Amino acid sequence: xxxxxxxxxxxxxxxxxxxxxxxxxxxxxxxxxxxxxxxxxxxxxxxxxxxxxxxxxxxxxxxxxxxxxxxxxxxxxxxxxxxxxxxxxxxxxxxxxxxxxxxxxxxxxxxxxxxxxxxxxxxxxxxxxxxxxxxxxxxxxxxxxxxxxxxxxxxxxxxxxxxxxxxxxxxxxxxxxxx
Amino acid sequence: xxxxxxxxxxxxxxxxxxxxxxxxxxxxxxxxxxxxxxxxxxxxxxxxxxxxxxxxxxxxxxxxxxxxxxxxxxxxxxxxxxxxxxxxxxxxxxxxxxxxxxxxxxxxxxxxxxxxxxxxxxxxxxxxxxxxxxxxxxxxxxxxxxxxxxxxxxxxxxxxxxxxxxxxxxxxxxxxxxxxxxxxxxxxxxxxxxxxxxxxxxxxxxxxxxxxxxxxxxxxxxxxxxxxxxxxxxxxxxxxxxxxxxxxxxxxxxxxxxxxxxxxxxxxxxxxxxxxxxxxxxxxxxxx
Numbered sequence: 218x219x220x221x222x223x224x225x226x227x228x229x230x231x232x233x234x235x236x237x238x239x240x241x242x243x244x245x246x247x248x249x250x251x252x253x254x255x256x257x258x259x260x261x262x263x264x265x266x267x268x269x270x271x272x273x274x275x276x277x278x279x280x281x282x283x284x285x286x287x288x289x290x291x292x293x294x295x296x297x298x299x300x301x302x303x304x305x306x307x308x309x310x311x312x313x314x315x316x317x318x319x320x321x322x323x324x325x326x327x328x329x330x331x332x333x334x335x336x337x338x339x340x341x342x343x344x345x346x347x348x349x350x351x352x353x354x355x356x357x358x359x360x361x362x363x364x365x366x367x368x369x370x371x372x373x374x375x376x377x378x379x380x381x382x383x384x385x386x387x388x389x390x391x392x393x394x395x396x
Numbered sequence: 397x398x399x400x401x402x403x404x405x406x407x408x409x410x411x412x413x414x415x416x417x418x419x420x421x422x423x424x425x426x427x428x429x430x431x432x433x434x435x436x437x438x439x440x441x442x443x444x445x446x447x448x449x450x451x452x453x454x455x456x457x458x459x460x461x462x463x464x465x466x467x468x469x470x471x472x473x474x475x476x477x478x479x480x481x482x483x484x485x486x487x488x489x490x491x492x493x494x495x496x497x498x499x500x501x502x503x504x505x506x507x508x509x510x511x512x513x514x515x516x517x518x519x520x521x522x523x524x525x526x527x528x529x530x531x532x533x534x535x536x537x538x539x540x541x542x543x544x545x546x547x548x549x550x551x552x553x554x555x556x557x558x559x560x561x562x563x564x565x566x567x568x569x570x571x572x573x574x575x576x577x578x579x580x581x582x583x584x585x586x587x588x589x590x591x592x593x594x595x596x597x598x599x600x601x602x603x604x605x606x607x608x609x610x611x612x613x614x615x616x617x618x619x620x621x622x623x624x625x626x627x628x629x630x631x632x633x634x635x636x637x638x639x640x641x642x643x644x645x646x647x648x649x650x651x652x653x654x655x656x657x658x659x660x661x662x663x664x665x666x667x668x669x670x671x672x673x674x675x676x677x678x679x680x681x682x683x684x
Contacts, residue, residue: 251512281460282500290500291460296542296575318542319575319644340446341643342577342676344463345454363515364463364502376446378645389574389644 220374224272225313230335233379235386239337240374245274245316247368249295252359253303260306267358268367271311277318279364280354281344289354289370291344294318297336301325308332320389321381330385337377338388350375398475398530400684402482405534408682409491412536413468414499416680417460420451423604424581424677427652431579431642440647447642447675458499462577462676465501466538468492468520469598477530489518492536504541523595535602537679543580543672546572549594552666561586561668562631568670569635569651574644577674580651581605582635585669587659596657597671602679605653620658628654642675652677 221229223243233239246268248256259266277297281290297317304315305328313334318341321329329336340346353371360366380388425448432444454461470488474480496503496517503515527533548568552561565584572580585596607625631654641647652675661667 279463279502279504281463281465281502282497284458284500287457287459291454291463291465291502293463295464296545298575318577320573338643338645340443340450342462342674343446343450345457345459345461346446346450348459349453361514364504365515 223274230313230333230383233335233382235379235382235388237379239377239379241274241337241377242373242375243371245276245370245372245375246357247276247278247280247370249277249279249365250299251362251365252367253300253307255359257303257306260310266310270307273312274314274316275307275312276316276370278316280368281364283354287348289348289351292348292351292370293344294339294341297321304328308334316377321387326381326385326387329381330383333383335379335383336381338380339375339377347375397477397479399479399481400532402480402484402487404684405480405484405532406487406491406494408534408684409470409488409536410495410498412534412680412682413492413495413501413538416536416538416678417465417499417501418458419455419680420461421677421679423606424652424675425451427605428579428675431649431652435642435647435649437641437647439645440642440649443642443645444649460499460501461678462540462674463502464540464542465496465504466540466678467505467544469537469539470520470522471533471535471537471599471602472522472524473527473531473533474524475527475529475531478532485522488522489520492520493517523599532684533681534684535679535681537598537602539598540577540674540676543572543576543674546576546672547594547597547670549590549667549669551590552668554664554666556666558627561666562627562634564668565631565654565670566634566638569640569672570638572672573640576672577676578640578644578651579642579649579675580635581673581675581677582631582651582654583671583673584631584654584656585659585671586656586666587661588667589661590667590669592659593667593669594671596659597669600655600657601671601673601677602681603655603657605655624656624658628656
């Protein structure tokens, strides 16, 4: 089990291998379908994105409403492949890591390799459990999108598994090969 | 004639939304625990443990089991001797809205599928069936869309071999792969028309998983049931050989169960629909 603090240190990502378990501490940003569409539209028009993407971690998550007295409601990962068409553009803008569930396209794997980034998996369908690792939660952009807005989360020891490492090794291909 | 007020239905729907989203079904929880004991790989065990733990946290802390609190599908079985005072459809949508607000659940419904827009809580999808008697049975099934996106329909020839139908169902699960939160519950609808097969596949998901052949009485209807139950068991075994496993990271548990609903169909066809559910299969029922 590796503990990693954000911002990443120089060799953090390079040293991660597919299948490694990681506990992540620091700031991450949620974004899913519509936020991705808007971010990439802004990039293609050379407009400033509402969050500087350089060095950031994107979590594919649309949280529930926050119950009274809690920091956040249920907040597990959504299917990553729906973000595939937008991901290379965000990686090019400096995004270093993504958190989601499920497979990624070949184009995304190539872009991860090229940009020396990483794709993490986290416990899928465990939004209540994952809420325990979130210490702060604040909407920062696209609030008209409701649960699809961009939220800034501060997490502590958020549990992850490396799905695709910076060398482009894909955990799902490896698992299939060992079957 | 029994008279039921729309307001009462609204309140019940509201309660069912909260119960379905916060309290994992007993049969699913048992299925997960059985899977945990069956698995030998550390990672598969670790993930199942997290899933089981998640259900306990959700229940105890009144948090949604999954942030995707779904598109609520509401099934009504209306006895023909029931009279409803007030607007039934409005009562259901109001009930969902109230329940989702009270339970801090997610507003995931957009009013126009093409122009999208700001998400809200309704309208939901409502199915009605007319039954005999004077009871009203309401089931709320909040269907997450990660798995709903993996739905498949195929119109087979009537002369098709059962093995080809089996392959279609297993392949549907294979193509969902690790993406839609395995271990899955696989709902299958066989027969009727294209739309009806899809309805049956969804309806299959609110029945308890892993029914057995042991307690069936004799008779032709039961013969048909026995065949369906045996097919469920064969498919369950085949799907669990896929080694997709919890979170798609390998293991013996790719599905917790397969539920099949059948209906008579036309001489020229054999519609089959597969509606997959993630491991967080949620539903709640009340009979008035």
